[in-house]
Amino acid sequence: MTNAIDMQAVNRRFGDAIALDAVDVTVPEGSICGLLGRNGAGKATMMSIIAGQDRPSSGRVEVLGQEPFENESVLAMLSFVRDNQRYPDDYRLHHVLRIAPDFAPHWSDEVAAELVDGFRVPARTPIKKFSRGQLSSVAIVLGLASRAPVTLLDEPYLGLDVTARALFHDMLLRDYAAHPRTIVLSTHLVQESEALFDRVVILDGGKVRVSSEADDVRDLAFTLSGAADVVQGLIARSTVLSTHTVAGLMSATVWGAVDDEARTRARDLGARIAPASLHELVAAIGEHDPAPADPAHDEQKGVRA
């Protein structure tokens, strides 16, 4: 399988601030990859660089085998609408629908029409006056109707109601199955979207903390909960991502897979143990104070390869 996106040792600094720190990420062709992490983790910067709208301070980026920056042939194969996308003055929906196909060789009018209809995107209101959800709808229309071989969806859920979210998932999966492509979807609403992914990348503080197949995420970390002293004892020699304590009870998210031994030990001591779900893992990583020498980093190497 070839890689649609290949980032090697990518750094991006803005003045003193480090937005991306030694990012190595590959996304194989024909997958839906979740790009997860807290606000400010570097998701938008990473997408911007993949989309050729920004350049790394150092490192190498290839999209469909070529550097994207100022590369017309790559950009024609790529779609990226940022969550705070600005549109030209006095634009309305029809302006967007009229010009977008000129830049997107695989554009589908049917997909656009069905989404516009389903989302009830207003035709007469200037885009400047759109609500958050309506702006997200336009971004989804652009992203999905372009049928771009590499489609980057930046926080597509912002302001979408339940019906719109279901419509988005429905269209995404149907059109993706009929016209396979590579989709990267960034979001901090993990529960909303985790079933869509076959790959996930978790960023925190500009660093890649997890880059793996979605099914393997369950083996990355587990949660333990029970009496505080019991949990305390069980996690003593583990790499703990986060803990919560309340009135003698404790839950902890810990790096590593649940094996039979751990399961037996926990059960014998009356503690509950379960693989961490994706959203638990993202939350725990977001809480984790990135210590300088982070043992978790070595542990996930196997998964990253």
Added chain:
Amino acid sequence: MSAVISTVKLHLNRRETTFLVPLYITGMVAVFSVLISLVFWRSGSQPGSAEWIQGSQSNPGIVYALLSFLVYLGVSSVATTFPFALTLGATRRSFTVGTLLWAAITSAYVAAILAVLSVAERATDHWFVGFYVFDVHVLGAGDIGRLVTIVFLGVLTALTVGGVFASAWVRFGARGPQLIAAGVVIVLAAALIVLVPAAAGIAEAFQLWWLAVAALVAIALSSTGTWLLLRPAVVR
């Protein structure tokens, strides 16, 4: 190349702003010019008299009214269109070239409108009552070749200068346009300091084509500046 054409289409996508607003403005100016002429008429001035013609031909209202709109158009062609062009997949290079091409098309369009209206004005003996709206000194006073050159270069200058200010804004935020403005003021002041002793001689030797050359220089500098500013610009 195709992205250059697509960028031109992206600009022309704002059909009303590109094609109709210049007509509205021209129409408004015509109405105002007529109203002013009426005031002069009522105050005793006679249409057709030498004094009347001299007075109304000196009215450059059309230029001021169009100029501010055209600078706005130039600014918005970059400020809000650039981020969207990148989103659609234009390169910075194709955006810059496409924007210049669009500016040339718009300039030709405005020049054509004013040329037609000017010809019509003269053909109807100044709208049958001696009103001068387009047949004015600043537009060449009836010389069509001169009118087209003046309007084309003037509009192109306004659009590209607006564009370079917007590029500075895209690149550096609010400080950008201020820096350019400061730079222009300093260069002009320096030129003035150097040239003032010879001012009388220069005024004596002044030729209209000097302005054309100045416009071409401004257009070239603005377009190059736009390219240099946008190339490293990051949209956030």
Added chain:
Amino acid sequence: MFTEDAPIFQQLAARIADDIVAGVHPEESPVPSATDLAVFHQINPATASKGVNVLVDLGALYKKRGIGVFVATGARELLRTSRRAEFRRQYVEPLVREARALDIDHATLRQMIDDEESSQQ
């Protein structure tokens, strides 16, 4: 729709297996395509294929090239057999553990099972 207790593809396979055992998908009838399952459950198409493939590997489903996926003859019995093997771990083990935690003695537990069986007759 899916829980976090097991990977989604396993839960999907279990659900299709349930439907085969319950007779919703009779033998030699087609089951929904992976794409349809993905859209219906709003899950990744690769995950859906993986779920279907679990049952294909088991021999409960088979693929007809270019047509679709069908329930194999004997699938129902096959699945029932494999579930019988799982029955003790999945149902009896937690039952006994919970009974012990509640101090329900062996005789009472037996009585409960007998009563339940007769009421479902």
